[in-house]
Amino acid sequence: MGGFQDLLQFIFAGITNGAIYALIALGFCVVHNTIGIVNFAQVDFVSLGGMFLFSGLFWSGLPMVVALPLAVGAVVAVGIAVERLGIRPSRSQNHLVLIFLTIGISIVLRGIMKLVWGKNRMAVPPLVDDIPFRIAGAAILPQAVAILMITALVIVLLVFFFHRTRLGLAMRAVASNQTAAMVVGIPVGRVKAASFALAGGLGGLAGVLITPITTLSYDVGVLLGLKGFAAAILGGFGSFPGAILGGVGLGLLESLSAGYWSSDYKDVAAFVVLLLVLFIRPKGLMGK
């Protein structure tokens, strides 16, 4: 029975982390679909979410229900600022230049975080009660259930956004053919800014959800973000269902390899599998 109980525990932990990776992967996809680049600042949106949550709770003394949406909102604002100040003024539209720009912005954001919040590790209390309940012997934290529910809700909202709202449809139009979108009068510039706002929101949300589980510091988003990136590629870059599948798949894989092989190499497992997938099925699981 112990074996099954462990397995269940690992699977649940994997899905929880996978949900976070999926959120980050979706953020990568949104920007990739509208601008065609990998936005490396996505990893810092994740750290920033946690940082703002920490400040809201401990510097301003706000309750969790207020601090959480405020923190996500603040990262949305950062996303917009990044597009407005860092990407839009670019003289060159060369993808290489734009990608390196996001790397530069990422370094600046990390520097600012280090300056404002310092290098120390910080902790944030759990979103909800931290007394675990048991399913078939496996201990499950309400926190993890909350993460899964919020992620699921966000995905439903995203589907609604992309299929039913003007802005969402405009974003899909720009994603499929920018020139054609421009011709029919879609404000492409504004859509690009919106994609950064959305990417900020998704990254920030991933950040506020994960921080109560791990400790927080200015560079916590880097590894998480890169795994989100890996998840996006695993699923087939740019594909939304792929991002979710890739995220959950990666989370499961990591948790199972940590449980049954070695937790020292947990971070490696994700990237080794990613490299293998790239070699065997380069367009990812859901890629065209």
Next chain:
Amino acid sequence: MMTTRDKLFYFLYLHRTGLTVFGISLLLLVWPLVERNPYNLGLSNLIAIYALVVLGLNLFIGYTGQISLGHAAFFAIGAYGSAIGTTTFGLPVWPVMVAVALATALVALAVGLPALKLSGHYLAMATLGFNIVVYTILVQWDVVTGGPSGFAGIPYLAIGPLVFDNEVRFHYLVWTFAMLALLLCLNLVRSGVGRGLAALAEDETAAAALGVDIRRAKIKVFVLSAVLAALAGSLFAHCYAFVSPDSFGIFVSVDFVIMVVVGGMGSIWGTLFGTALITLLPEWIESLESFKDILHGLILVLILLFLPQGLVTGIVDAIRTRIAVGRHHA
């Protein structure tokens, strides 16, 4: 009829690259006689070692339009390969260096062959993932690599009785390698292969139509750049006699990329400048410790926004335009 003065200028113009290389070599030859501060020499040696990595990386980024965010991993393979080969196994230094370079070529081939079939971010991710894997192994596999505390006791390089064991001797050793690599890269970009590569960076489809074998060209340059990085790693290990994982993380890879961008993608001469600037920058702004990262990133962002060709090319172009405009008005 050409006057003697015209002939002289023509000669200087015709041989400007060779003369510049010769001039820099001459300066490098006498510099240790003037510079007595080993700390400054040490910094310059580090620039030479990094320049080896960045020269190759710049060929790859500037001439194939691809991104590698994992060159610190090839640097690591060179360093740890040399360290383990010469210390743990007690093998002779120079053959180990050659063997490690060859092994790195095979590793680069294994990483590059599948990833280079795809464009842009796939290779960025594959190389980044590869870097994380290599770094984690360096930290975790402590029986072999020494773990987080590093690997000590690596022997110095030597040619017969001449042992490279102080900053002045390192200077001649590493700058010889750096200048040879510079000459190699200058020659490469001016050869037929290089012109094919330039076409490739400009427009992949057009280059293919003109008969450039895109995949083969990309892979060749990728492997060459990895081998240069490994060579730099070996030199690094033998000069410092000590290596630790800190020198080989993904942020080091990012720094290499910044050096390329600051110097100018595709500009061989810019490489030297970019490498020197980014290596020296932390020394100059030491008093601004907490602003260091922000400044680092801002420099990259501002250059990309306003001089996307890099500082050297950008400024030279700006001056040329100014002169041309001046002539036009006159």
